[in-house]
Amino acid sequence: MKNAPMNLVSRYGADTAFMTFVGMLMAFLYVPIWVLVAFSFNDSRSLTWPLSGFTLDWYRKLAENTDLQAAIWNSFYVASFATALTLIVGVPAAMTLHRFAFPGKSIFRRLILLPITLPGIVTGISMLNMFKLVGFQLSLETVILGHATALLGVVVTQVYARLQRLPKSLEEAAFDLGAGPWRSFIDVTLPNIKTAIIGAGLLSFVLSFDEIPVTFFLTGRDNTLPMYIYSTMRRGVTPEINAVATLIVAASLVLIVAAVIVTRGRKNQ
Amino acid sequence: MAAIIQLENLSKHFSPTIIGVDDVSLSVEDGEFVTLLGPSGCGKSTLLRMIGGFEKPTAGTIRLADKDVTWDPPYRRAVNMVFQDYALFPHMTIGENVGYGLKMMKLGKSEIETSVIDALRLVELQDKIDQRPQQLSGGQRQRIALARAIVRRPKVLLLDEPLSALDAKLRELMQIELKHLHEKVGITFIMVTHDQTEALVMSDRVVVMEAGRIAQEGKPQDLYDHPKSPYVANFIGTTNFLNGTIDSVDGSRAVIGMNGASLNADLETAFSKGAAVTAGIRPEKIRVLADGESAGNVLSGTVAEVIYYGLGLRLSVKLPGGEKVYTDRILPDRLAQTSVPEVGQPVRLGVDPQNVFVFEGRIEP
Numbered sequence: 001m002k003n004a005p006m007n008l009v010s011r012y013g014a015d016t017a018f019m020t021f022v023g024m025l026m027a028f029l030y031v032p033i034w035v036l037v038a039f040s041f042n043d044s045r046s047l048t049w050p051l052s053g054f055t056l057d058w059y060r061k062l063a064e065n066t067d068l069q070a071a072i073w074n075s076f077y078v079a080s081f082a083t084a085l086t087l088i089v090g091v092p093a094a095m096t097l098h099r100f101a102f103p104g105k106s107i108f109r110r111l112i113l114l115p116i117t118l119p120g121i122v123t124g125i126s127m128l129n130m131f132k133l134v135g136f137q138l139s140l141e142t143v144i145l146g147h148a149t150a151l152l153g154v155v156v157t158q159v160y161a162r163l164q165r166l167p168k169s170l171e172e173a174a175f176d177l178g179a180g181p182w183r184s185f186i187d188v189t190l191p192n193i194k195t196a197i198i199g200a201g202l203l204s205f206v207l208s209f210d211e212i213p214v215t216f217f218l219t220g221r222d223n224t225l226p227m228y229i230y231s232t233m234r235r236g237v238t239p240e241i242n243a244v245a246t247l248i249v250a251a252s253l254v255l256i257v258a259a260v261i262v263t264r265g266r267k268n269q
Numbered sequence: 270m271a272a273i274i275q276l277e278n279l280s281k282h283f284s285p286t287i288i289g290v291d292d293v294s295l296s297v298e299d300g301e302f303v304t305l306l307g308p309s310g311c312g313k314s315t316l317l318r319m320i321g322g323f324e325k326p327t328a329g330t331i332r333l334a335d336k337d338v339t340w341d342p343p344y345r346r347a348v349n350m351v352f353q354d355y356a357l358f359p360h361m362t363i364g365e366n367v368g369y370g371l372k373m374m375k376l377g378k379s380e381i382e383t384s385v386i387d388a389l390r391l392v393e394l395q396d397k398i399d400q401r402p403q404q405l406s407g408g409q410r411q412r413i414a415l416a417r418a419i420v421r422r423p424k425v426l427l428l429d430e431p432l433s434a435l436d437a438k439l440r441e442l443m444q445i446e447l448k449h450l451h452e453k454v455g456i457t458f459i460m461v462t463h464d465q466t467e468a469l470v471m472s473d474r475v476v477v478m479e480a481g482r483i484a485q486e487g488k489p490q491d492l493y494d495h496p497k498s499p500y501v502a503n504f505i506g507t508t509n510f511l512n513g514t515i516d517s518v519d520g521s522r523a524v525i526g527m528n529g530a531s532l533n534a535d536l537e538t539a540f541s542k543g544a545a546v547t548a549g550i551r552p553e554k555i556r557v558l559a560d561g562e563s564a565g566n567v568l569s570g571t572v573a574e575v576i577y578y579g580l581g582l583r584l585s586v587k588l589p590g591g592e593k594v595y596t597d598r599i600l601p602d603r604l605a606q607t608s609v610p611e612v613g614q615p616v617r618l619g620v621d622p623q624n625v626f627v628f629e630g631r632i633e634p
Contacts, residue, residue: 169356172323175343176350177421178373187369191360 040242058243071228082147090155120213138220162196279329289315291481307478349418357402388420428460528590534625549626555596564619
């Protein structure tokens with residue numbers, strides 16, 4: 001009991017230190033984004049403090065910039081199809097890895113991870129060489145192939161990890177109750193790995209959306225959004241770019257909130 | 270009654286050295302409750318999984334109602350399984366879980382609904398129909414797993430250690446409940462367990478397995494009272510083993526000579542004079558004799574340990590030859606009203622010759 005006040009003081013101190021640390025961490029993560037959002041509404045072209053006034057001009061400019069819009073559209077096109085492709089290949093690959101034992105299985109599992117562990121430049125150059133060899137014209141479609149290859153590891157590892165945690169008896173129970181392999185996959189396995197597939201899909205989409213190195217080597221005349229931003233940046237940061245970035249942040253926030261609501265809704269069922 | 274399941278020379282060799290099931294032949298009658306009993310790794314689960322279609326045998330045939338189903342996948346067999354972890358689908362309600370097997374049979378919606386409600390009523394959980402498996406207790410999940418398997422009216426219900434995940438009290442309750450359920454639905458039950466009490470309490474017939482083979486099969490009382498090997502005698506109940514030699518044989522009565530003592534025993538199989546044998550005596554068939562009391566066999570020794578376990582007393586008695594035997598006594602009175610022998614005290618033990626098992630060969634003490 002004699003030590004109680006001391007303990008209280010030290011615990012209060014520890015709490016304060018911890019909260020300060022968390023506060024600094026959050027600031028480190030989010031202050032740059034606030035600055036970006038603030039400047040996107042600033043009515044001066046120069047990026048200097050203090051802000052001079054409120055304007056929606058940059059958003060208006062954005063609405064008129066067809067190059068930028070095309071780049072946004074291209075990014076959505078590439079990210080959507082790269083995600084779809086990597087899911088179509090990755091989910092069955094994960095199921096195969098999970099279901100069958102074959103010689104060289106562990107090597108195969110690690111090889112699938114290689115494209116994400118390699119620097120994007122290596123993946124980009126090697127795929128460029130291959131496309132040249134086969135005689136493909138570089139276009140957004142070659143970018144899609146490149147992204148899908150690089151992202152395959154994300155999907156396979158996520159889905160495989162979930163399958164490993166799924167009791168084998170679930171599928172056996174479905175068989176036992178008269179479901180064939182296909183039915184039991186649709187009715188029992190798929191619903192239980194759904195969140196892993198959605199999660200891997202979202203992650204793939206985001207990674208593909210802001211990917212530069214692989215895109216740099218594999219794209220033809222079309223530009224994706226990060227490539228466009230990168231190229232305009234050489235002429236200095238314009239508030240227009242801030243406006244685009246703010247819109248992306250807003251869209252991400254909506255997605256995150258939606259994801260939280262969806263997962264919470266499932267738990268309450 | 271006809272055989273519903275016939276296993277003929279069934280084997281499952283996982284590799285030349287790893288043998289799951291080795292040349293097992295077994296016939297199960299329609300409506301019977303059969304238990305496969307044995308320690309882990311004895312092949313009992315593999316045998317059950319082969320009947321269910323989850324493992325392919327490496328040799329032999331499985332007949333279900335006279336039809337060869339050896340190579341049929343699980344979804345084409347009229348058997349259903351209650352899994353050890355219940356394997357309830359977490360993303361479905363209890364009603365959907367129980368109805369899933371009927372949906373696969375392509376029954377109509379209203380028909381499924383009535384059957385599901387009937388099955389849930391059978392296990393007294395009809396009020397849980399809209400809940401999820403995660404919201405139920407272990408015992409309730411167990412009953413849902415049963416309902417889900419029974420609702421399809423299988424020819425045979427397979428139960429893979431169905432009570433092992435429950436706590437002791439609930440397990441005791443469920444043993445009786447399962448037995449009653451078996452009587453009510455009239456389906457053949459084949460259960461796997463490593464718990465001898467479970468096997469004795471619930472089954473019509475027990476199949477004791479050892480290293481992939483059937484060690485002995487029979488009614489619970491036959492296995493308990495007439496074990497054919499020390500393995501069975503020790504797996505079902507407890508048995509004291511004493512090594513000895515047949516000194517003389519007179520009809521079915523033999524005298525077994527042991528280290529400084531001899532034991533009269535009634536033989537169930539013939540032994541010749543001089544054969545090395547092991548005598549087996551159950552602890553509850555040995556009684557401590559009062560002064561002047563006599564018995565078919567009298568062994569003297571000293572009390573080495575007294576173990577009190579509520580229901581009774583177990584004495585460990587050291588014989589002159591150095592062997593220790595256990596003797597069990599149920600306490601009709603409270604411990605304070607009972608005279609308890611003290612450690613080191615000499616005692617005389619009585620055993621009747623008909624209660625001595627005689628096994629061929631000697632076992633390491």
